Amino acid sequence: MEFLTLLPPDEARALLMSHLSSGTADSESLDSFLALGRVTAEDILAPHPLPEFARTSVDGYAVRASDTFGASESLPAYLTLVGEIPMGAPADLTLESGQCALIHTGGMLPANADAVVMLEYTQTINREERKEREEIQKRNLSDFARFAVGSEIEIFRPVAVGENVINIGEDVRTGQVVISRGTSLREAEIGGLMALGITQVRVARKPRVGLISSGDEVVEPSQPSRPGQVRDVNAYTLSALVTRAGGEPLRYGIIRDDFSALQAMAQKALTECDVIIITAGSSASTRDMTADVIRTLGAPGVLVHGINTRPGKPTILGAANGKAVIGLPGNPVSALVNGYLFVVPVIEKLLGLTPRPRPTVMARLTVNLASQAGREDWWPVRLLPPSPVIGRGAGGEGYNAEPIFGKSNLIFTLASADGLLRIHPDATGLSAGEIVEVMLL
């Protein structure tokens, strides 16, 4: 009934990972605009360059750079305005030497132009005309072009070839991998797909995670709880966890403490899902039953029974036919914390996700925390705003991290926490005043 050896959590996780089928086999095609948070199943290549044409990055005059060389406030270059570049269409003009064309940010450079002079470094010769031009320009650009063509423009600064121009392919080149396989799509990636006209994207199918609750004392949340009974919390906290990690939770309900019933349901879930999670009843004997069930599901069965972490010591990691089978403690806090530690990484592996830096918050610990050497502790903490006296730390928010003391099986302890503080297995504790890293919940 007691565990012989408790594995360190990192080692336990690595052992589990080594027994899983690598990556996800399946992928699906999706409208790109619906793909926020989904993970690409293949490298995405640019079908054409971006931009597709040389454009200006400023409002000004498209010129031949050589026409401006040597221009200064005291000795301006004089160019003849030959037209205005329309937005959204190629110019129907070609610059000859000594000519320029009015162009607006994003506009396509006309033939022979190789640079753009910003409006602020120019002036029309006739000052009266210039004032009028500015008025008209504010209202209606095309009127201006009709009006001003033929004006002389003074250029007060020289521009180099390519100045204020975004060249073809400067953002991406044809055939360039713009988004690698395994990328979780954020706002910017979706924008990039749209810029390239890629309106469908192939993403990893969401791993299906089967959730089985067990325990004679556990009832559905919609039921009134009688003396001795508790409502099922774990199926729902873990559903939310799976959803947030990019998986699809499937709930298989509550099974009584009966080996055959649990075994049958686990077998069914294993067939239908990519991962199964059994949350045991709270007693040691039901946890042992979970381990026994996992042993029947397929090779290699139980890999780790007991992990040197708090909360979560009784967590069971197993695998059957390349699929992860995880037994979590019935205690809702242990189940959820160990869900972050072991279920999320499994989902991410199945998604083929390339890890990104994890969001954390640096904070100053308010009290001493003792820890047993060799054990990894995860403390729920509240993050309190920086003291107005101490102010912001060097580059940090200057939060204070206040551990929440209380029995570990109280779900509202975790609900009142902003994050989890890790005490490394090598440490025997942390001291008040230390700067610690808090994983946000």
Place this chain on the structure above:
Amino acid sequence: MEFLTLLPPDEARALLMSHLSSGTADSESLDSFLALGRVTAEDILAPHPLPEFARTSVDGYAVRASDTFGASESLPAYLTLVGEIPMGAPADLTLESGQCALIHTGGMLPANADAVVMLEYTQTINREERKEREEIQKRNLSDFARFAVGSEIEIFRPVAVGENVINIGEDVRTGQVVISRGTSLREAEIGGLMALGITQVRVARKPRVGLISSGDEVVEPSQPSRPGQVRDVNAYTLSALVTRAGGEPLRYGIIRDDFSALQAMAQKALTECDVIIITAGSSASTRDMTADVIRTLGAPGVLVHGINTRPGKPTILGAANGKAVIGLPGNPVSALVNGYLFVVPVIEKLLGLTPRPRPTVMARLTVNLASQAGREDWWPVRLLPPSPVIGRGAGGEGYNAEPIFGKSNLIFTLASADGLLRIHPDATGLSAGEIVEVMLL
């Protein structure tokens, strides 16, 4: 055409917020298990205590604590086993002095019991019997109880009243506010709701954010782009941003650079939405048109035209009839960065969201970055894993933050970034080696 004054971003944001109707008027009722990420519209009170009955937090023997006082290895207390507490039901027994009952983690204390002795500090008198008991207990608990009732149990350690017991209401008391209004629901809160049998929850309606793209050069992503044209990126990056912030995006399509058409569409969106965002074409004149349109929509109209931030200087903040109307630059990077800075806070205000600490990553800047005093700069940065030589910083991941240089209107610049680095308006730059805070994208 040029901006007279550029407001600091914090001041601009505060001015916008002061003109919005406070909080969201509407709320809706939702199944609690679907409410991940939604924001509570009212305080949630516990309808009953948690736990609802005194339970044990360990496997062991329920006792009257006074029967164990003075017990030690050399001088154990002797108690008569009178039965086993079933899981999920009240015990049908009452402890008399000198008696104990086998109880499993989570089990309900029997009448007269006030503490639990852990199994490891006990022994049955007959060692043969004990061994057999352990075997049986592993397999089937109820067999054990039948078998062992009447045994004498040796207790080697005393327990205090309440030891290893979770009392009624120790997690939450009846009527206690367990989740405050304005809380974004995470895994733990959903678990807490389930524990209390609260299967429906009242949450803020998702604010509807109308998105209008303008610009003669802008075409739908599904269309082939002709020379001079660009595909609409902003409607989709901002849709994703709005979704992630907890709002509901509504896209109103692409409007040509025509005052009346833009005015009519903005008016329609204002009627149907809680917030509207107009992304201008890239030229200065179309941005001015956006401001002119905002002025026609209602009081007070344009509040801020030009913000001292890079990217994003041409951003327009306005309000009409208590609703935010925001004009973002056509440049996709500016639009998205300014979306994080100004659109997300508006959505959070409408949701009535109580802010949580923002996830960030501390990192070491790899190069010097210059900045203009008074201007707030947001640099896209890549976070590189810690150098194996330097190792982890004090409590931090030890990432290096490498700014991505490049013209600011290239969407793939942002797609290749892990986060944004802020240079405070008071700073004239940052030095290589400084520890900086990176907002993850």
